[in-house]
Amino acid sequence: MKCKSYVAGAAMLAAMSGVAMADNWPDLPIGIKNGFAAQVGETLYTGLGSAGQDVYKLDLGNLEAGWQKVAAFAGPAPSQPAAAVSGGKIYVFSGSGNETEDSKSPVVFDTAYRYDPESDSWERLATTVPVGLLGASAVARSDSSIAIFGGYNKQLFDKYLADITAIDKERDPEAWNKTVQDFMGMKPKDYHWNDLVLLYKPETNDWTDLGRTPFLPNTGAALVDLGGDKIALINGEVKPGLRTDMAKTVDFSGEAAEWDQLPPLPSGHSGSRQEGVAGAYAGLVGDALIVAGGANFPGARDAADSGNWFAHDGLSKTWNSDVFMLADGQWTLIGQLPEGLAYGASFSLPEGVLIVGGEDGERNARTDVFLLSVENGAVITTQ
Numbered sequence: 168m169k170c171k172s173y174v175a176g177a178a179m180l181a182a183m184s185g186v187a188m189a190d191n192w193p194d195l196p197i198g199i200k201n202g203f204a205a206q207v208g209e210t211l212y213t214g215l216g217s218a219g220q221d222v223y224k225l226d227l228g229n230l231e232a233g234w235q236k237v238a239a240f241a242g243p244a245p246s247q248p249a250a251a252v253s254g255g256k257i258y259v260f261s262g263s264g265n266e267t268e269d270s271k272s273p274v275v276f277d278t279a280y281r282y283d284p285e286s287d288s289w290e291r292l293a294t295t296v297p298v299g300l301l302g303a304s305a306v307a308r309s310d311s312s313i314a315i316f317g318g319y320n321k322q323l324f325d326k327y328l329a330d331i332t333a334i335d336k337e338r339d340p341e342a343w344n345k346t347v348q349d350f351m352g353m354k355p356k357d358y359h360w361n362d363l364v365l366l367y368k369p370e371t372n373d374w375t376d377l378g379r380t381p382f383l384p385n386t387g388a389a390l391v392d393l394g395g396d397k398i399a400l401i402n403g404e405v406k407p408g409l410r411t412d413m414a415k416t417v418d419f420s421g422e423a424a425e426w427d428q429l430p431p432l433p434s435g436h437s438g439s440r441q442e443g444v445a446g447a448y449a450g451l452v453g454d455a456l457i458v459a460g461g462a463n464f465p466g467a468r469d470a471a472d473s474g475n476w477f478a479h480d481g482l483s484k485t486w487n488s489d490v491f492m493l494a495d496g497q498w499t500l501i502g503q504l505p506e507g508l509a510y511g512a513s514f515s516l517p518e519g520v521l522i523v524g525g526e527d528g529e530r531n532a533r534t535d536v537f538l539l540s541v542e543n544g545a546v547i548t549t550q
Contacts, residue, residue, distance in 0.1 A: 191550055192521065193233035195223065198532030199524040201446075203250035204512030205257045207284050212237070212257060213512040213523055217532040219244040222282070227516075238282070241289035243267070245276055247387075247510075251305040251313045253369050257282040258292075258313055260367070261300030263324075272332035275299040275321040279367070297374050298361045299324065302386030302403075308396050312368045314377065314419045316400060317386045318361040352477040355406040360384040364417070364424040377424040385411060387445030391456060391515065396420035401458050402432060402443040408479030409471055410443030410463045414493075432458065433498050435489035442468055444487055448513035450520035452541045456493040457520050459539060462486050462509035486528040490539065490546045502546030508533065519549075 195213075202216030214222030220240040226232060245262025252258070259280045263273050277299070279292040299321030307313050327350045336343040362384040364377040388403030393416070401414045414429035434441050444461025451457065464479035471478040486507030491498050504522070511525025511533065519540035525533050537550040 192536040192538060193225065193230060194536050195234050195524050195534040196236075197221070198534050199223075199512070200510045200526040200532040201246045202512065202524070203248055203259060204514060204523070205250050205252050206514055207252055207255055207257065210284065211512075211514055211521070211523070212282075215240060215244055215248060215259070215262070216246050216510075224284075237284075238287045238289055240280065242278060242280060242291055243276070247302045248276075249300045249303040249305040249315050249318070251307045251315075253307040253311045253313055255284065256369075257284075258305070258367070258369065260305065260315065261296050261303065261318065263301045263319075272325075272328045274325045274328065275301045275319055277321060281369075292372060294367075294372050294374070297365065298363070300361065300365075303361065304388050304390035304400060306390060306392050306398055308366075308419060311370065312366050314424075315361075315365040315367065316380070316390070316417070317384050317388060317403065319386060320359040320361070323359060348477060351407055351480065353406070354476050355383050355409070358406055360386065364419060377419055377422065380424075381426055382413065382415065383411070389447040389449035389458060389461070389513075391449045391451060393451075399429065399449075399456055401449055401456075402445065402447060402461065404443075404445045406476070406478075408464055408477075408482075409467050410445055412441045412443040414458075429493065430496065430498055432491060433500065435487065435491075435500060436503065439465060440468060442466075444509070446510035446526075447487075448508070448511060448520065448522050448525070448539075450513050450515035452492070452519050452539070454494070455541065457490065457539060457541070458493075459490040459513075459520070459522065460487055460504050460508040460511075460525070462507075462526075486526070492541060492544075492546075499544070501541065501544060504539075505537075505548060508535075519547075 199218045205212045209227040211225045223234040225234050248262030249260040261276050263275045277296045282289050300318035303318035305315045334343045362379045366375045383405045385403035385405045389401040391399040397418050404410050412431040416427050418425040442463040447461030448459045464482040466482050467478040488503040488507045490502045492501045508525040512523040514521040519538045540547045
């Protein structure tokens, strides 16, 4: 499988509604991380995750009104769900959280919900997600079905969360450490993450698939809709704490998904080995693919290469600020975010990539909203 360069066509940009360049972008009313992002027409939506059941919208034609709260989510609040827009409605799948206020430990949800902007209402769908989709990525196809990539294994992760929650770390540190070591020390394939390209059909409320990925399945990848039933998936993690620098394109227009590799993400401003990032912001600026921020554990890939599969043990998590651009088949480091950020929402707009919320190096959920645009090969930030 050879590397391909990809130049996004103008069709996707033409399909987006134009908005005037804003002098400033309204911040979120509360910090949001590990939530979802969705665009319906000229309206952007984000919420859930650290916002609990709260969801907010921004009308691109009326920025002065700021972010407005919409109907609260109808179920237990999910963190890191998969979400996509089909037929003008927002679909939210899986994620993780507590099923009830009395739950002893979180679980990976197997539920699906739909939001109707016209009625400003949520409903739980009469379906069960076939596999865990915590940290998965989703996008609608041109036939209105929804393709979903990656996701944690529900049975394994639920058991780990239940086991670790049941142990008093202070009273029995040996049992706590063994449980963590046993789970975190597995090889990537042993986590049994979702390696199918799942396909959900809203019209019939049923599931099928487009085959398996030829690569290690991952979670936390940045997804960019390239138009024409094609996407880019950038980086993500292949097991807890271990990222990949791989970037891929997927053509999911047919009965089976067709995969190709893009060049791997290069080193950032530090010059050290590129670990890959999870929870990055990404989108299109003209014909160029932009990837910004994300989090990783420097040194984890070296540890994994040496056979230490608890690869991030003892390492410090890093929130990155690098901004990369893929144009003419090559990645270029074009600048930096104001600070390291990850796990927020991003939107491809005609004038740039809008960065919404996320988490900073202090693990705080952020309210910041700003635009990344490119001029003469350098990134420009408009807040």
